[in-house]
Amino acid sequence: MKFLKSITTTVICSAVLLSGCGTDSAKPAASISATPTPQATIAPAADNSLITAATEQYRKFAIEQCDLFIKSTTEFVNAIKSGDIEKAKELYAPSRMFYERIEPIAEALGDLDPNIDAREGDVSDDEWRGFHRLEKALWVDKTTKDQETFADQLLADAKLLRAKVETVEIDSTLLVTGAVELLNEVSSSKVTGEEERYSHTDLYDFAANVEGANKIFELLKPAIDQKDPSLATKIETQFKSLTEALAPYKKGDGYVLYTDLTPEQTKKLSQELDALAEPLSNIGKIVEG
Numbered sequence: 001m002k003f004l005k006s007i008t009t010t011v012i013c014s015a016v017l018l019s020g021c022g023t024d025s026a027k028p029a030a031s032i033s034a035t036p037t038p039q040a041t042i043a044p045a046a047d048n049s050l051i052t053a054a055t056e057q058y059r060k061f062a063i064e065q066c067d068l069f070i071k072s073t074t075e076f077v078n079a080i081k082s083g084d085i086e087k088a089k090e091l092y093a094p095s096r097m098f099y100e101r102i103e104p105i106a107e108a109l110g111d112l113d114p115n116i117d118a119r120e121g122d123v124s125d126d127e128w129r130g131f132h133r134l135e136k137a138l139w140v141d142k143t144t145k146d147q148e149t150f151a152d153q154l155l156a157d158a159k160l161l162r163a164k165v166e167t168v169e170i171d172s173t174l175l176v177t178g179a180v181e182l183l184n185e186v187s188s189s190k191v192t193g194e195e196e197r198y199s200h201t202d203l204y205d206f207a208a209n210v211e212g213a214n215k216i217f218e219l220l221k222p223a224i225d226q227k228d229p230s231l232a233t234k235i236e237t238q239f240k241s242l243t244e245a246l247a248p249y250k251k252g253d254g255y256v257l258y259t260d261l262t263p264e265q266t267k268k269l270s271q272e273l274d275a276l277a278e279p280l281s282n283i284g285k286i287v288e289g
């Protein structure tokens with residue numbers, strides 16, 4: 001989750017060094033070293049039928065995810081308002097996955113991303129709302145008391161996101177930068193264990209971000225194949241490798257806690273991210289060059 005007016009395409013360095021996943025949330029997050037690459041000027045490609053088809057299909061995908069997001073968030077909110085802490089905890093991470101897959105859309109819509117996804121300290125306390133405020137109540141305060149207003153706001157924001165997806169401009173720039181930004185999200189906050197600092201359900205977010213980036217790649221793949229089939233093959237291979245690296249941490253329909261991973265396991269995931277980020281960062285100049 002980043003609150004950026006404009007998204008800078010960033011290549012994730014291979015020098016990601018993690019201090020370990022059992023770190024207490026009060027301690028400093030692991031340091032991530034990233035080397036930015038110059039951002040190429042991206043021209044509109046509305047006349048390109050392959051790009052036009054990709055943007056139309058992405059809107060359809062985003063709407064589908066929003067509908068599922070509302071349904072799951074409604075159940076999560078109802079659990080909070082009924083005082084069922086364990087049920088709310090069970091629904092928290094799965095509900096977030098629908099949002100995390102399409103986060104670039106929310107980031108393009110003003111305050112929706114911080115309203116839904118701000119972490120403690122990202123905004124002033126009197127403006128802090130959304131998932132992570134409820135996360136803290138459930139895992140730290142161990143209560144749902146006085147959380148009804150935040151729960152209702154979260155559901156209202158989910159519904160507003162759904163409404164705005166119908167009309168938000170979706171172009172090749174959003175797709176290209178969105179795919180890379182989703183991986184940067186994983187590198188900057190998920191693979192460090194910083195995103196879900198109270199629940200330690202970071203792997204749900206990790207997987208959803210990767211799935212969202214992969215969906216964008218799949219939609220753009222015909223255009224990439226047209227200009228650089230070798231790049232398309234390399235990206236496809238690296239997505240498969242990263243997905244396979246995540247597979248051992250699946251638990252039922254979800255994932256193990258991030259704190260269950262060893263430093264060696266988190267380092268491996270980080271290396272897989274690096275290997276994918278480098279070729280993925282080149283799709284802009286291929287699709288729109």
